[in-house]
Amino acid sequence: MSLIYKLTEIIDDCRTEYQQLKEEIAEGYIRTFKIEEVYGESSLAEKNILAWGDNLEWMKYLCFENQVYGKVKLIYADPPFFSKADYKMQVKIHSKGAEGTVKVKQTVYTDTWNEGIEAYLRMICIRLLVMRDLLTEDGCIFMHLDWHVVHYVKILMDEIFGMDNFVNEIVWNYKSGGTSSRHFARKHDTLLFYGKSSQYYFQAQKEKSYNRGFKPYRFKGVEEFQDETGWYTLVNMKDVWQMDMVGRTSSERTGYATQKPELLLERILKSCTKAGDLCADFFGGSGTLAATADKMGRNWITCDIGKSAAAGIKKRVLQKKASFIVLRESFNAESMSDVQVQIKKQDEKYSAELKSYHLKEEYINTFGEKERELIHKLIHTDSLSLIDYWSIDFNFDGKIHKPQCVMIREKESLEKYTEGISATGMIQACSTDVFGNVLYKTFKYAME
Template sequence: MSLIREFTKIVGESQRQYKNVIGKPLILTEEVGAEAAGSENLLCHGDNKAFMKTLLDERQMAGKIQMIYIDPPFFSKSNYDAVVKAGDTNIKHLAYGDKWEKGLSEYLKMLAVRLYLMKDLLADDGLIWLHLDWHVVHYAKVIMDEVFGEKNFVNEIIWTYKSGGTSKKHFARKHDTILVYAKSGKYRFYPLQEKSYNRQFKPYRFKGVKEYKDEAGWYTMVNMKDVWNIDMVGRTSAERTGYATQKPEQLLSRMIESCTREGDICADFFCGSGTLPAAAGNMDRKFIACDLGSLAIESTIKRLVKQEESFQVFDLKPEGKSKIDAVVEVKEEEIPSSDKRLLKISLVSLKERGLSKTVERKSKDKVKQVLKEDPLQMVEGWSIDFHYTDGVHRPEVIFVRTKGELETSYEKIISQKSLICVKIVDIFGNVVFERIGYERNHETENH
């Protein structure tokens, strides 16, 4: 059966699945930043479908999100690796898979169910931006017409860039497509402007037309067109995280600026490396982000920590057996003529509980060598909560690896004993929480 003939069935099944989606309890695991308690900035690890349903049912967020941007898998039939570093060693690790055993109909149903939920969350005057490429955007537009209505189509943005491969069998594919839809005809939109260079870069001197000049020549300012020439995140870019298919902040910032104001909520339910929450935070917008992958979530946390954002982290499932073991040493020293004590917490070692299937074969040998020579090179970051309560990690200090360097010990003067929680994250996004009721020269290892 051709896909066109199957389309009615795809839409019908998607609607049935949408009506039967069941939310899951949000388990608060971390509060990060000075204003995290009660923050509307949310980051969730888990299935975005269940997360969105919970936002609707338990958080009463129907119609509350001003902008939704999603960058889902592209139906490329490929897997995508993140390049992570252990010391000077590059290691390839699966970031996400984009292979669909049941074909395109399975993919479109996955997308449609989630789009129905996003429509419920989107504000009446909000916009949704769907980022895809040539593989499936033409089918996705028909789905968007069905979910949001043909009359609510706003724009087809072409993002063009220089990066990527070439072929002798076709023109070089150097653009992605971003479909923009509204929920109603009353959507908010703030036109942006761009330079439009005069012919031959010479002044027109038209009456009433403002002209400007830069090093290239004379130009006027016009409303921005729907073809955006923005560079991809380069290998040496300061914002590069190593996460596969990372999108540039300039791209997301342009979208955010065009349809939101300060304080509005922006959401990304396939957040990957965290570009949307990072850009939203920089522009004083609130953010909601979700991803199924732990590497994506931990990459996003690291990025937001560097920006000094405040946010809450949730999980949709109870904490299970960690994929890593960590050894943390706690030493306590008396301070002469004082009832206070000096507490020193140090990372001692890290072990992987069997290397994940997501690490390619060549990289496994490299990881084993790093673990043998300097296991702490496998640590991407760690943090300490000195007053651990309610099962929520509220770090007072956070250490992230920067330019290959990471602090591995920390000292603090304390006046009373309390339960301490140390969170350790490895380069693959695996996490372990060490809970310590400290005593002198105490050493702990997770179980």
């Protein structure tokens, strides 16, 4: 049977699955996510959430909690593109030793889909059904894809959101990638823009439209402007957007393979949200939605199942001094690392100092031969070069890590010492290495 005939079956099956999911939630959904970390002011942190885990389970959790059900103003979805490829990121390790700055490739996610395009479309379809219910009545969704499957996903979205609620097919045109001698260069992605209803919020943005010959028209009632290029008018923005990808030397570059530029998200947020609105990205990736939303005064929810993605998002928003909470899906995962932290008491203060770091052999063996040799050498010569950032909670309550001190690496520089006052007698250190491995260590002291 051809795929076009399978689409009806996919939609019907996913609707049935979604009804079962809603019944499961109504009967008392068991929590699979728990709060592990809080950064910044607690009252502000509650408005921004980073979740590490499966995005469908996370959306089920949000529906069960009922705090954001029907309250998300904008969803930006940037799922895998069905590209049949594995995506790696270059992890930069800055060592003060003889190694200097080295790079290690790490797989961040796979987009291979051994069961074929039908399995991919089922994955997208069930999630779209849940996303629709999370949106406000005047909310909207942007689905970011490319030539591989955007035409099939539009059919799914027409069924789920309604053809009448389709707003725009936006073409993001860029310079990078896509060259071949067998076809025209593939230089664009496609964003499908739908409202939940006809009442979706939208504020048209303006762009320059240069006059012919760059000369003034002097039409009556038409306001004209001039810049170094020539004369222009301001018109409503078109649905073809020309902007560059994140360049190798860009200050916002994280190293994540499919990172999207903040300018792209700024344009979407300006058009479809206001300050204080709640935005969500359930395929968090490099964290561009969270970073941009925080910068623009929007509240945000983001999620990713990959540990390197979740760790990268956390670092990115920490660098922006954001207040947020971190939730993690409950699963039994053995720690792949160990960190030595020396805690000392001096008068009324405690000090914490990083001493060494170690990765388990079974984890190191997941890398290639050259990478394994490099990691072994770094562990023996400069093990702390593997730490990307760490934090200390001097007043750990036994449940949630609420650090007073956060130390983030800047190339070769990482502050390894900090101090503070403990009112609880419990101190917890949380370290995150360059590969996304997170480790908590708790120290208990008798209070005098």
